[in-house]
Amino acid sequence: MNLKDVLDMGDYGVYVWSCYGLVLAVLVLNVWLGRRALAEQVLSAKRRLKIAESINSESSSPS
Amino acid sequence: MWLWFHKLSSPPYAYRTAGLVRPWLFWPAILLMIVGAVGGLVLAPEDYQQKDAFRIIYVHVPSASLSLMIYTVMAVAAGVGVIWRIKLAHAVAAACAPIGAWFTVATLVTGSIYGKPMWGTWWEWDPRLTSELILLFLYLGYMALRASFDDTQRADRASAILAIVGVVNVPIVKYSVVWWNSLHQGPSISKLAAPSIEGSMLWPLLVMMLAFILYFGAVLCDRLRGEILRRERNASWLSERLA
Numbered sequence: 001m002n003l004k005d006v007l008d009m010g011d012y013g014v015y016v017w018s019c020y021g022l023v024l025a026v027l028v029l030n031v032w033l034g035r036r037a038l039a040e041q042v043l044s045a046k047r048r049l050k051i052a053e054s055i056n057s058e059s060s061s062p063s
Numbered sequence: 064m065w066l067w068f069h070k071l072s073s074p075p076y077a078y079r080t081a082g083l084v085r086p087w088l089f090w091p092a093i094l095l096m097i098v099g100a101v102g103g104l105v106l107a108p109e110d111y112q113q114k115d116a117f118r119i120i121y122v123h124v125p126s127a128s129l130s131l132m133i134y135t136v137m138a139v140a141a142g143v144g145v146i147w148r149i150k151l152a153h154a155v156a157a158a159c160a161p162i163g164a165w166f167t168v169a170t171l172v173t174g175s176i177y178g179k180p181m182w183g184t185w186w187e188w189d190p191r192l193t194s195e196l197i198l199l200f201l202y203l204g205y206m207a208l209r210a211s212f213d214d215t216q217r218a219d220r221a222s223a224i225l226a227i228v229g230v231v232n233v234p235i236v237k238y239s240v241v242w243w244n245s246l247h248q249g250p251s252i253s254k255l256a257a258p259s260i261e262g263s264m265l266w267p268l269l270v271m272m273l274a275f276i277l278y279f280g281a282v283l284c285d286r287l288r289g290e291i292l293r294r295e296r297n298a299s300w301l302s303e304r305l306a
Contacts, residue, residue: 006104006105009115009116009118010109010114010115010116012114012115012116012180013115015116015119015176015177015179015180016104016115016116016118016119018176019119019122019123019172019173019176019177020100020104020122022169022172022173022176023122023126023169023173026126026165026166026168026169027096027278029165030161030162030165030282031281031282031285033161034162034282034285034286034289035285037285037286037289038285038286038288038289038292040289041288041289041292041293042292042305044292044296045292045296045301045305046305048296048297049301049302049305
């Protein structure tokens with residue numbers, strides 16, 4: 001089987017490759033969405049911790 | 064065993080474990096996907112009837128089996144959350160839903176593309192296709208129901224009931240081709256005694272299915288960690304873990 005045969009897929013190339021492309025897109029998208037959701041939560045948790053820290057240090061410092 | 068389960072249900076432990084396990088699932092999944100794709104696209108011989116179009120099964124079947132597997136995991140996790148009141152189980156169920164929905168979309172679209180040259184139509188209101196479409200609506204309904212509550216505990220309970228009730232659709236999807244006259248072909252690999260698929264065509268499919276399961280585990284780890292952080296926003300362990 002040469003490269004042309006693999007790309008043509010016996011005249012079914014459009015159907016076969018569009019399916020593989022679509023599933024690849026879903027696989028990449030799911031990784032990206034999962035990483036993005038995690039990164040957003042890490043960022044917002046760090047922000048909350050920073051605010052809590054600054055409130056604590058303000059309340060503990062002598063006025 | 065029970066002690067391990069008890070330990071795993073602790074959010075800080077689960078957060079840490081999911082982070083450690085993820086690369087051990089992700090990279091083998093990628094490796095197996097490459098092996099499975101080469102096996103399916105190049106090494107497997109063409110089908111005598113469907114010719115090269117049959118190679119779509121190497122992405123369609125793993126997507127379809129994953130869409131059913133993820134729903135089952137989601138329903139079991141939701142059930143565990145309701146019965147034993149384990150918050151982490153609800154987090155697992157919530158993390159499963161978007162991944163499952165995407166794989167159901169992939170199943171429906173690749174099935175439709177596969178159907179055009181094989182059946183001469185993009186869509187038919189066939190038992191297998193219709194029940195898979197209902198599966199997508201169940202995932203979307205689950206996510207919409209969760210989003211409609213501000214209170215996480217109420218969202219957990221309500222969405223868990225939907226997930227548990229909806230699991231009845233899983234065997235309907237699986238056995239629809241056996242129970243009813245269907246345009247969709249019958250099972251090829253569930254008959255362990257005599258699979259109706261030749262060995263050189265079967266191994267890339269099994270490799271791809273294993274790769275998709277590992278991939279799901281890796282993506283679930285990320286989603287679960289995000290979900291744990293969202294729920295544990297005021298927990299004291301966060302300061303140590305994120306420092």
